[in-house]
Amino acid sequence: MTPSSALFSLLLLSFLFSSSFATLPRFQHPAKDGDSLRLLVVGDWGRKGLFNQSQVATAMGRIGEELEIDFVISTGDNFYENGLTGVDDKSFQESFTNIFTASSLQTQWYSVLGNHDYRGNVLAQLSPVLQQLDSRWICLRSFILDAEIADFFFVDTTPFVLKYWNEPENRHYDWREVAPRDQYIDNLLKDLDAALKESRAPWKFVVGHHTMRSVSEHGDTVELLDELLPILKENGVDLYINGHDHCLQHISSRGSQLQYLTSGGGSKAWRGTYVPNDDKLQFFYDGQGFMSMELTGRRAEMRFYDVFGRVLYELSLGKEFQAY
Template identity: 60%
Template sequence: MAALFISNSFVLTCCLVILTSMLFSSYAELLRFQHPPKSPHGSLSFLVLGDWGRRGAFNQSLVALQMGRIGEKLDIDFVVSTGDNFYENGLKSEQDHAFQESFTKIYTAKSLQKQWYSVLGNHDYRGNAEAQLSPHLRNLDSRWLCLRSFIVDAELAEIFFVDTTPFVDVYFSDGEGHSYDWKGIPSRKSYIANLIKDLELALRESYAKWKIVIGHHAIRSIGHHGDTQELVDKLLPVLMANNVDFYMNGHDHCLEHISDTKSPIQFLTSGAGSKAWRGDLKELNREGLKFFYDGQGFMSVQLTQTEAEIAFYDVFGNILHRWTTTKLLYQSL
């Protein structure tokens, strides 16, 4: 009964929070969701997926199958989506059948029936961006939670979700030949300034053992899009100043791990949920590059008080790259 009570309360809280965020999404402080790890030992496990929603095409269904298998093996707590949730142009409305055809009917494994925390990508902004924020989608599938920017407090880790699309200049100039849904962002300058201020405050006040920031666009990447200079200029200094451990993103349709050369930050790209860009990369001899794969797949994250393990999987569930790091118990005190 206790578990049912928690679940129903969580759903009600999410609906109320989402309604509030839709009214004040541009200028409100970052909303916070509590997601304590189920393990009594304080361990945390989740999958990270990006750039996926294609009604099962481009191996999306095969990636989902392996996610279900790995999710069960790791007994995951939740799933993180790094954006570009629905191709090619987001959702048309909250009644768009693409939501169920690209999400509900694809990620059907028992282990994936957990909370999904999602941010918007640039393709999502090409449709009705606010449709993905709607509580109506939670009525269709209670796993879905997508907001512009928010925090998931999992005790052991705090995960800061950042809406990166408004940072990118080209979407406000020629738009690369596309139109974008900016009706929820009446003032880009104020929106970005407030987001940076709120993120900086939240990171500074965080006592979590692990600090993780999620965005759609890469800060460091050797893939098709490469570094996002606007994030290098405006977001990276905030991450470096506040001891962030991992920045995780999608956007480039690949799997990638780059270590920062000036801080302990690890840049992790998981944008290979469906269509991948074979052979489309900018450079291979980049300093700090630990791994790059130009096929479909996803990433797992396992955390304890003293250790983090990152693993990348291909469409067959094979581990392509595994990386671990340790922390002393007193480092976050």
């Protein structure tokens, strides 16, 4: 990114933070190749290179170069164990800037917050100051990424989960600009529903941190199934992409076109955890890794990779032609 474009992004973020949250902030990121879009998805990674985070980053760099990716998506839990303490927290460089060093990864990163991020200073992680430290970094609570071929709707899922609001006093969650919970969620769902209805992109993907369907440690998130899932189904969302469970998985819905994809293998993994649920499990890997996406107006190709960059599973979806 050039200095002028970095400054423009910083000014844009400053505007977004000062504007009303009545509508979701929107970014535009057209594909380098106008007919196709390529990206990587990784989650639950921020451990200063430990638990194979550095090895995952190396593999991402190689695959990113092969695909000539347009950008990277982070599905949250960006900094363990307790988010950032402030904009001067060295964990930002030690877990992000100094780890994802490959040339192919020097592109924009679009990130959501996870529950571990909420245990720290959330406003620091959202601050435009971090983009002055590393111009790749964009993290908001909820926003839209317009990539022409696809619209990505990033959703702040942590406030949905009731147990976080009832944690003991010794476990802090930063609810500034979120409380009261019910009002925040109601406004977010209304804005998301309106944005999904307005979208004319061939593909509609929703990105959140928490699992909606999962066979791993955390399992299903009941609050998302009750409050978020009906809006996704009503608006024909193609994929729900998440982290939270430290694994890779694909679950297909039995009652709609919606596919659930988990990419939460950016560092520490949970070996041997498996609990079945009501939808159809297509793929499960209880180790570290990440995911790639290659999109055209008619096809979506997803691949899951292990820590060495070896392909574990491939998913291909088709779409009737639509003008966009």
